[in-house]
Amino acid sequence: AAGVIQSPRHLIKEKRETATLKCYPIPRHDTVYWYQQGPGQDPQFLISFYEKMQSDKGSIPDRFSAQQFSDYHSELNMSSLELGDSALYFCASSPENYRGLRTDTQYFGPGTRLTVL
Amino acid sequence: GQQLNQSPQSMFIQEGEDVSMNCTSSSIFNTWLWYKQDPGEGPVLLIALYKAGELTSNGRLTAQFGITRKDSFLNISASIPSDVGIYFCAGLPLTGTASKLTFGTGTRLQVTL
Numbered sequence: 035a036a037g038v039i040q041s042p043r044h045l046i047k048e049k050r051e052t053a054t055l056k057c058y059p060i061p062r063h064d065t066v067y068w069y070q071q072g073p074g075q076d077p078q079f080l081i082s083f084y085e086k087m088q089s090d091k092g093s094i095p096d097r098f099s100a101q102q103f104s105d106y107h108s109e110l111n112m113s114s115l116e117l118g119d120s121a122l123y124f125c126a127s128s129p130e131n132y133r134g135l136r137t138d139t140q141y142f143g144p145g146t147r148l149t150v151l
Numbered sequence: 152g153q154q155l156n157q158s159p160q161s162m163f164i165q166e167g168e169d170v171s172m173n174c175t176s177s178s179i180f181n182t183w184l185w186y187k188q189d190p191g192e193g194p195v196l197l198i199a200l201y202k203a204g205e206l207t208s209n210g211r212l213t214a215q216f217g218i219t220r221k222d223s224f225l226n227i228s229a230s231i232p233s234d235v236g237i238y239f240c241a242g243l244p245l246t247g248t249a250s251k252l253t254f255g256t257g258t259r260l261q262v263t264l
Binding site for chain 2: 069
């Protein structure tokens, strides 16, 4: 079965540079979520989009922005990178409905490992 | 942010043993999810629970949605070496709102031969 696709899988940047992470949800999934996971921690929610509109916002720094496009893929833009931004970034998607009900059950991608030097 | 209380934090078991872990919350959740995560990889959904009292199996895995909606457990029977990893519970407070997941603190499982 198709899964969430994230690119790139690995990214190395210098401090103060910018980075763009991409996420392609599972087909027919209309909602996308972004999470950040530091070493030894559980994933922390950043932001979500439903039908191309921002739906919920978590602990996302002002230096970060994201959007969802008409084909439902999403991009997370990160500017003025700091050492503390080094982490795994996951995208998850959820389907429109399950047995006629919206569930928001989230399926995660393989992640992008961002290293800021 | 808010976290679910997940226990145990880590487990060392022998191959063939059964494993049990649980999550508790002070808040009510309408959906409980269990994920397994290998190092450097994304969480993989194991079981999804949508109804209080629901008991669901997926192969050697069984999970239950607590009747109070404030807890859930996951059992793994006859563990094998590939069960090694970190298991996270996660809860969703509402459905239909693109809600963020609230994660448990994780249970690190190590299986010895």
